[in-house]
Amino acid sequence: MASELESEVQAIDRSLLECSPEETSGKWLQATDLTREVYQHLAHYVPKIYCRGPNPFPQKEDMLAQHILLGPMEWYICGEDPAFGFPKLEQSNKPSHLCGRVFKVGEPTYSCRDCAVDPTCVLCMECFLGSIHRDHRYRMTTSGGGGFCDCGDTEAWKEGPYCQKHELNTSEIEEEEDPLIHLSEDVIARTYNIFAIMFRYAVEILTWEKESELPADLEMVEKSDTYYCMLFNDEVHTYEQVIYTLQKAVNCTQKEAIGFATTVDRDGRRSVRYGDFQYCEQAKSVIVRNTSRQTKPLKVQVMHSSIVAHQNFGLKLLSWLGSIIGYSDGLRRILCQVGLQEGPDGENSSLVDRLMLSDSKLWKGARSVYHQLLMSSLLMDLKYKKLFAVQFAKNYQQLQRDFMEDDHERAVSVTALSVQFFTAPTLARMLITEENLMTVIIKTFMDHLRHRDAQGRFQFERYTALQAFKFRRVQSLILDLKYVLISKPTEWSDDLRQKFLEGFDAFLELLKCMQGMDPITRQVGQHIEMEPEWEAAFTLQMKLTHVISMMQDWCALDEKVLIEAYKKCLAVLMQCHGGFTDGEQPISLSFCGHSVETIRYCVSQEKVSIHLPVSRLLAGLHVLLSKSEVAYKFPELLPLSELSPPMLIEHPLRCLVLCAQVHAGMWRRNGFSLVNQIYYYHDVKCRREMFDKDIVMLQTGVSMMDPNHFLMIMLSRFELYHVFSTQDYGKRFCSDITHKDVVQQNNTLIEEMLYLIIMLVGERFSPGVGQVNATDEIKREIIHQLSIKPMAHSELVKSLPEDENKETGMESVIEAVAHFKKPGLTGRGMYELKPECAKEFNLYFYHFSRAEQSKAEEAQRKLKRKNREDTALPPPVLPPFCPLFASLVNILQSDVMLYIMETILQWAVERNGYAWSESMLQRVLHLIGMALQEEKQHLENVTEEHVVTFTFTLKISKPGEAPNNTPSILAMLETLQNAPYLEVHKDMIKWILKTFNAIKKIRESSSTSPVAETEGTIMEETSRDKDKAERKRKAEIARLRREKIMAQMSEMQRHFIDENKELFQQTLELDASTSAVLDNSPVVSDMTLTALGPAQTQVPEQRQFVTCILCQEEQEVKVESKAMVLAAFVQRSTVLSKNRSKFNDDPEKYDPLFMHPDLSCGTYTGSCGHIMHAHCWQRYFDSVQAKEQRRQQRLRLHTSYDVENGEFLCPLCECLSNTVIPLLLPPRNIFKSRLNFSDQPNLTQWIRTISQQIKALQVLRKEGSTPNTASSDNLENMDEFHFPEGFRPDFHPKNPYSESIKEMLTTFGTATYKVGLKVHPNEEDPRVPIMCWGSCAYTIQSIERILTDEDRPLFGPLPCRLDDCLRSLTRFAAAHWTVASLSVVQGHFCKLFASLVPNGSHGDIPCILDIDMFHLLVGLVLAFPALQCQDFSGISLDTGDLHIFHLVTMAHIVQILLTSCTEENGMDQENPTEEELAVLALYKTLHWYTGSALKEIPCGWHLWRSVRAGIMPFLKCSALFFHYLNGVPSPPDIQVSGTSHFEHLCNYLSLPNNLIGLFQENSEITNSLIESWCRNSEVKRYLEGKRDAIRYPRESNKLIDLPEDYSSLINQASNFSCPKLGGDKSRAPTLCLVCGTLLCSQSYCCQTELEGEDVGACTAHTYSCGSGVGIFLRVRECQVLFLAGKTKGCFYSPPYLDDYGETDQGLRRGNPLHLCKERFKKIQMLWHQHSITEEIGHAQEANQTLVGIDWQHL
């Protein structure tokens, strides 16, 4: 069937290809009815090309379409072969000075914070790098797709609109040139014809809605019964739902279903079945049925194949148009004309209108294609952009209505184009004046929020899900409004004024619907049953915040507009509250001889709302008026006469009282929604247009009324009127405990009220309120933030309000108020407050939260104490008020205020019960302080003709009047000064009295007014104490200096500890574990130390005592005692790998005996160095396991460690472990001491003896393995074979270790085997000992690499956990043979030995180029005792070690010479050294044995150098190995870094300094050995260049190089597409830092199966690249990802920092990021040290949520 279809398709193709584009276009040129002709062509061919089967063949379709359908059009346009025609057009075209590059998803975009008109103006990377902005303050973001580069748009940039490339095209722009003049009349006419037909065709077919019928002029004669079941995208159903449904409905595999779902998500639709109508209909009904249960069903259509075919071609056509107009601006102009030409149906009927108006009905793929066409055509042509903008504005309401109904994201809606017009200043202004855009937007917005209460206010309560959904969508309209307002007019026309005010009216209507919304009533008795909805209202407020501010900014620009707006706003406010009584009962209050009319209203009993946008807008406008010139010159012209101050203050005051009552706990029963509202009311995101403006409104009110009246109203609203009007209120409650709650509540309310008064008088840093500018305001904010604590840049930014351009204005002032402290290896850069700014600190700063206030207070007092100052925190000196607000200060000296102060001080003096509080007193003291500061300033700034009317000092010195006869405030303060219960406030009172005296002095000296007589005692006292004080001060300074030095020193010490944390911790650990390891100290310091061989330095046996961390018992490490173990973690590693492509797919069969020199996968063992009894550990481990199993069953929780795999956490340090290493004494000493002969064989003799012994073993084994042979034959053979002297193969030595130690040897051996090979544990497997030796060798190699890379000495101070680990590991590996089968170990030895001394009986031995010599050395040395223990001929173990070492060293030298880089070095040497001559001789021998295949002899100097360099790592590893094996202390020379220590190493390792001497000493055997090594066929192949080999020294692996600038990584990732699907979307491009591969992470498309489970691309990659461990950079998130296995992972801070020393995880802030080399090095260190898994473990222990993440899907 399939092949039949295939051949049919091919047959069609052939006939199609015969069709000639030239002929067709010729026919068209002759046609009288071109449209009919072209349509016929399309009707005939399109269904033959597209949609021929179940799956699309995009390449073939494109090829055919180009040939048959598009080709003729191109011919037609050009009138000749387009291959010549288009280049001609291109040449005559003047390239555009606009870039217009359309952004892909994830592409980096740049905005200049200095020059961009608004943050939506962005550049592509290429333009940015060629622009002046790269040296400015810029911001980098990643595009969400859509939008284009604004390079060349002069309106978008205040400066530098062109990059270098686009600048070139600007030289000749004159005015507006018609691009059509570059085209011939003919081309214009033909292009117009064909564009008109094709554009119409595409629009018609894409918006076609019938499912089985084509438009009449495209209908076919014969129609097949072929249909598609088309599935459409929606935003309701999840991926999983779709995949599940598809598997059911169309019977496909999960993989296919994933494919379908992914395409649907990307393109918006995908056919999921092809066949006859019935067949497709059936699938449709299953899908609909399956998805309609909870939500609306998935959209599915059964469509005739020909319709789909035409639609596919329609899309192709649109992209074709887009590319054709790229040839010439003239063509683009024609297409614009065609697109915007009004159609037959009149207004809004052009092709572009038709597309826009059916936007919400189109599928995603179609939308993005035509949006792109609009961007490359209409938006690139400045003339038509304007016309298009007008059309867009005309259709605005309808488009928004459609968008509301549509369920797609805004990014794929045509409404998202608004940003392209609305942010362009001239366009926006034109649209405002000509299309009344502001009003249109606001009205559209209001239309969609219909839900209102009886008063016409918005109501969000009982909102349905659908309404909530619409509400979210409608918010984009606010964004549009913001765009329109973002660039402010520099000039106003009358038209603009009129239209703006019209828009302002509409806006007021909107705010009116918000004024008083969501009112609340205090809940008494019971708690509220349901938390009322509050978020919607706040969302609205939050979204509108910037718009409200911008409205004010606009008003501020034109006085006429401002005054008009002010009047309008006031009128609306009056409407809102119907005058001020609002129907409430009037009452009158009197107090201290003043009386005032007000209303009866209690916040705690009646409705109150937090939303008062109209009042707040009026407050904002009032401040602007106050700032304006009119206010200074002709205040009478301001529309202030209509204001009724009591009405203005009423509602803001209620709101503030509400906050106070909530704070006093009176609204507890109203639940969290209220708490949240109060929180947001003060929050930085809202406060600017909420809380701040309420304060301003009260300030406005107070400045216009009698302060006594204001205070009385305020007392009444705070419900405190009775407290202060009742005589002896304080006394009444002093002993009465029944009203405790009420009293406390009242106390809080009094505190809050005093705080409010402080704010009203003190908050004058908004320009317009006080005589300050915007800089002063922001400075003050920063000073107060930094008074709390030093802060990082981002923290500070977050605490400051952002304007509509996302700017806080912080950068311009930060240097004036703070010092920057750079970050270290971790942490962030910090800003610290400059000490001289501390005097501006105001404890009652109005943006402090309670917590911040108390923190700041504490910090500031501490600072003062440190500086040896008094701890008073007096109010700072304040700037003067603007004239409109000037009378506000009088509130401080008003009668009511003084009465309140007096009363509270009285309470404090009498100190009765709980009728007062310290904070109350503190606030009164602050207020008094403020009044004094005010008076002092008035006096200091007084001019001749003015009389200072602020006479606070006079008033407070007067005693109270009859009948109370209370003492004066001053007198009470003096009393309180000595009160022992007010210790904290003593300094403040002292400060007040001092200031009082200072003022008195000023007054006296200027004698502007008589001063009342006061007690002079204080003055006298101060002068008497003056001398004393001076002396004291000097002593103080001296002590201070001393203390400072001390502090510096301790700081330095702390720094040292920080920097050397690891070292420090280790010393601590050492103390803690009390492991008395001493053998690093040179015991035998005078001798030359030798680590091995018969000349090995004898070290006196040391006893070692250790303490178990679990039971705290001390024990000696001995052969026969109970085992002590170290917690250890064994892991596979590819850190040293030189070949990451190697993959071992069958671990069961893998033979690890020989390690390849590419070290592609090793087994690393690490330990935290904590020691336990084996049995204590076992008990601990069992209990952990049992506990975890229970927990997992119960909670289904994951842990940071995998219990089933034997993992546990070290009980002391919580380090991840998976086994334990037994602690042993040097194992050689146990066997060595048995025999000691002086006469030892030389290398030649030794090799001969060993070869004989091996042969004997082989003979024995052969017999043993042939059971049929009679035992008599056996004996005969034995006789024939000359048995080596003293060799007793039947001897089996006794294992000296205790049972417990033996058990641990097996445990650790098995663990190494299990982890290293990834197999099931099997202690009998012959590979167990090999894995143990391998792990020992690999771990030593890893450590050697780290030490060398870091230039640390080989035997320098090693962290003691490493030292412990290496010692135990080496000794363990050396002892392991005692628990393995003797014959197995002997077998391994024989085979290893055969690789160097061939004996013909092993076939599969690699050549010496393919053996890692250090692994070979370790294997041979550690297996040797198994052979030696049966040898009674007198050869000692030491001799064997030495000969093995020499033999392997020789092989390594040959290996190095064979692979050394033999570039010709023609220099002849003058005086070759002995070594150089020797190495030349050896090289000649090699040359000879390789049959001259080795290259010509280079110079000796060069050869010797490469041998020395190549062998160094091996020598170093060997030195470590023998040091730990035999316990010989290291020579002191190697304990320091510096020189290469080649000679010292040779001495220590018992090697001649001239290494080649080894060959000369043993010349009898060397030639035959060299011959056997060189004659190997692999060596030959290598020398012939047919294969490769590892060279020495191997270079250390590094993590990949990262670019300095982070954006180039983003750019790289944006060019990366999913390797499986192609296309342009990879959601989470992730870079492997080990090998540099980019992966498509966290996505269905790239999931693969690993060990039977679906895993994401990263996890899959770790298995091939890192043996399960991975280090990645998530490029879009700017986050480092560590992975280990399938279940473990964590995020790590990235090595990229911004200029403020901070990382930007998630790329939210967009500051430019640069590589921090030190941090990157630290990550590399973690990798080299094999600490990634440990790091993950610690992160997961610290943050449990990390455990729950599905790491395997990343």
Ligand SMILES: [Zn+2]
């Ligand atoms: Zn660009």
Ligand SMILES: [Zn+2]
């Ligand atoms: Zn450019």
Ligand SMILES: [Zn+2]
């Ligand atoms: Zn700039």
Ligand SMILES: [Zn+2]
């Ligand atoms: Zn113990």
Ligand SMILES: [Zn+2]
């Ligand atoms: Zn530990």
Ligand SMILES: [Zn+2]
């Ligand atoms: Zn993918």
Ligand SMILES: [Zn+2]
């Ligand atoms: Zn990799």
